[in-house]
Amino acid sequence: MLDVTAGQSAPVGGVVVDQERLTLLFVIYNERLVRTLRGRLGSRWELAEDIAQETWAKVVQKLDTCRASDDRAFPWIAVIARRAASDYFRLARNTRELPTDFGAEGPVGLAPAFGSPVEVDVHEQVALDRLTAFIRGEMEVAA
Structure with missing residues (x-):
């Protein structure tokens, strides 16, 4: 878990992250992100939460590229989630026997x-x- 200290940046996995912004985005959008994924994945709620977690991991890596203001960042996060879901299903399809x-x-x-x-x-x-x-x-x- 990130140690959130207001206004500070910290390295996470070799990436410097604005922890205050990341925390704000998480608080604002996590519930909406999980709800959106659950709506698209039907009864596979655990999978929606796993993909949301993977999405936030990718947001950490790409946060410095987000040019949207915090109150308009959900479309950017949703694109990352869509790609994370596609990656999951592509991997699952290619490894299924x-x-x-x-x-x-x-x-x-x-x-x-x-x-x-x-x-x-x-x-x-x-x-x-x-x-x-x-x-x-x-x-x-x-x-």
Whole structure:
């Protein structure tokens, strides 16, 4: 946590931060930021809070580039949040693994842990198709 001393700047992760301004922005906009992210992410409230935390970490790094006055800085923060969410979902999409080898245990973990309802439906359909093929293959071997 930042040690906030009014009117002072301090290095945070190699970046000099105006702690007073950062604290003011956090107090003014954090609740609005989390509420906005929750509205966009639906029932994934924990994810909204994680992305908000990542957003504030990036705000710390980029605060010196913000030219907006403190009372008009939310659009700037919202752009950072949008990019943080995109980074999260891009990383999640690129690291997600779908089972392709059912082996002796049968299919495991057919649906992804997250994703939009459309993505989940597509993945569920693919999983059901694979399961059907697996069962048919097993039935043909047994017959």
